[in-house]
Amino acid sequence: MASEPQGGLTEYIQHHLTHLTPHASKSGFWAVHIDSITISLVLGVLFCLLFWLKARKATAGVPGRGQAFVEIVLEFVDGQVKDVFHGDRRILGPLALTVFLWVFLMNAMDLLPVDLLPWITEKFGVGHFRAVPTADINMTFAMSLTVFVLIIFYSFKAKGFGGYMHELFTAPFGAHPALWIPNFLLNVVELLSKPVSLAMRLFGNMYAGELVFMLIAGLFSAGAGLAGWALYGAGIIGYTVWGIFHILIIGIQAFIFMVLTIVYISMAHDHH
Template structure:
């Protein structure tokens, strides 16, 4: 697209295009979304570094500002995890902390205009870069599939293979309705990670499109610039609520699903 004049439609399509790299011959299903992968890794490293900075000089006395802020955030997530999860596993709080803050940082990239990434990258020959990993369904599905395997792990740890298989075949209608029980449980278990992924992806992808539409409006003369600025400010303020809310919902549903996977039916 370098050197071509972009219409509003092609401009939006351009910014919604991932930088891809085929894995193996032909790529296809195994095509890697390089921008999503690298950005997600960087945000994860930033999260780890931020927490490390808070604990590096942690004190039991009067904490510094950053340590106090991190402690407040961790206590908030820890309280939500303990109030929601009814089991005894010590893994739930670390999982909740990782999910919430990692998704929050990835979502926050939405507050940076797409051209702030695209233009500098274009100077070095990278013409496609989708900056928000959670606006890519591959990222949200990857996280939700990880949650799905955690659900299986927690269920097996609590009930064992025999108990889990017995529950799949006999709950909720009893052993005489085995085929219906099996179908219902398969649908229930598979729907959880799919809905988890699609909820986060839909909100972030939809918000990204609206931001791009507002950005296009801002280039339509003086009136467009004024209207784009007003709408952009309003949408940005709205997303100051949406961004942490979506991270919180993903975290809370994960905890609920892990708790339910241990419950007997």
């Protein structure tokens, strides 16, 4: 649980919502958030290392628990890709697996106690450290813009430059020259809405979940004596209940991000 600062709940939440940035970094969207980058890289490496080790030890006989878990995840993700995309899955399958597990692991950092990582980093002289990369809008937009680049790439790959340009200017209203500009504007809006919806949906849900954890930790850490212990106990219960419910949100948001990535790339292959 939390140790509330003298400034009260507002200062406590503001403190925990502050990212670790270099002194020369810009503010806002262009800021470099060292904490989000560090956590996401560490989780990505751990995910790759775990699956690489399980792949090396895989056997054709009765699988162990680790191999069985990996096979279940692989079959689940491959089934989702197969249901949506009917082309060559050699690239899209691993991409979907990476998106699903990486986002899930980043979301799962929200289950750690709010003050755990900041307490650890403070021992090394680091005052601010946020543990949930997907509660950082810079990180979710970075992932969604990567998906956006893949959408553009597969659109040109599947249709060619001429075919894709023809689609942008002639769909959905037709090929009449008077409709070229409305068609193009509508397609651009639709195209740009994809990364925005991906980023904002994931960020909004994870930011709200993180904020609820902070509110519970901050509210129920105030007080002294018997009342303080009662509040502390109520905070433990509230933290546990919200954590159990939040597990569902973590999995659903990772699944949605993966499915929408597959759907958007599949749509890039379709011809209008």
